[in-house]
Amino acid sequence: MGRLTGQRAIVTGGANGIGRGIATAFAREGCDVFFTALSDEAAARATRDELREHGVRADYMLLDAADPDAVPRLMDGATQALGLVDVLVNNAATATRSAFLDLTPDEYDQVMTVNLRFPFFATQAFAARLRAAGAPGSVINISSLSATRAISAMAGYQCSKAGLSMLSRGAAYELAPFGIRVNTISPGLTATKSNSSQWRDDPELWQERGKDIPLGRPGRPEDLAGAAVFLASAESSWMTGGDMAVDGGEVAM
Template sequence: MRLQGKVALVTGSGQGIGRAIAVRLAQDGARVVVEDCSDNAAAEQTLAAVRQVGSSGCVIAGDVGDAQIDRRVIEQSVAAMGRVDILVNNAGIEKRAPFVEVTEADYDAVMGVNLRGAFFMTQAFVRHVRERGDGGVVVNVSSVHEELPFPHFASYAASKGGLKMLMRDLAIELAPLGIRVNNIAPGAVQTPINAALMAQPEKLKALLANIPLKRLGTPEDVANAAAFLASDEAAYVTGTTLFVDGGLLWNYAEQ
């Protein structure tokens, strides 16, 4: 129970990778704040899964793209749980379009959730940790596309590239506060965001040919990495990206 006594806040944890991380941290003893864009059935299902493995928590809803809501989410989390020790910035969206057809609305939506949300949620978390004075952990769920080009997803790639540099910068700036900051960069993972891909056998076959381990990742693969980075076993790890991609990044060739 390496996270016993800790409280973790996981954004976008109503499904997919976020849910798997919430449950994995709970298995290690953390109490969990399940954050999602709305207090919906999916978020409640995640909370039920957290309780099923013997932990406890609460659901707090809010659009992470709104800085004022980010501050409220941290405040409500502290009010409900007493403190927050671990922040997992998992919430993320993508919009497919040729670069010349990307709309301002879609650009703003992607950057708002993926980068602005992580920025201001972390800021609110750091202010809380600074008041406590006993350190904390930030884990951002980034993507292989913080390094790997992603044609027709320019805003997504830009947001993840920005998240890489934000992580590196904050790892240095926040170290005196005892706050570690790292990214996890998943490759192709079996989640709802990839449902269309998994339903197209030829495209899936081509993708698997680029993955040395010859399989898609699972949400649990990513969650295991998050549990490590959140724990004291990673006490000397900050300012880095842990790729969870089956070897995809260094073997990828655009078809």
């Protein structure tokens, strides 16, 4: 406990799922947290209150990552709430289940804007502020095993996550001289709000999907939290441009 004491983090998409799991773990380790939610204010308030129970500063804003002014709004809101932030977790994402031949330009643009364009420019703005202050920092991009594995009706999502994984490598290379590290976490099959129709409404099917994972089950949001704490902490100070698969062993299959 206390591995992140004194640090301040932004977690996008932090009111539910993987984002909430990471935000909670950060707060438990002593990190102040500013997070975003798309529209679920009740969930955001509940998450904020839970984080504050750990004795840290915590606040949020409702933010649509597809809005043209989303990045400056995020950075200004986080700075106003916490001051200079030294950890950025790009977690907010969207997906479409359209087959490749049916995917429309509007669907494609939405997925690429939220999953790749927004984290790209959020990372840029975050790094610029750190460089101006002469301060180090850590960016953690939440990608997916889908970045390297094709599955049906997810081509747009897969392209966006492959781009996000490469963003980590490109940014890591260019930002290393400023002490700003950029790494990726690639989750496997994990229970989130976006796939709740599977694990909540059809638990038998969900377990069936997970039975072939070497460790025997699908993931939970808290399974990703330890990797994020590690990448935000000084324990990973000589790691940048890396990609951590947190997937119950799927990457080995």
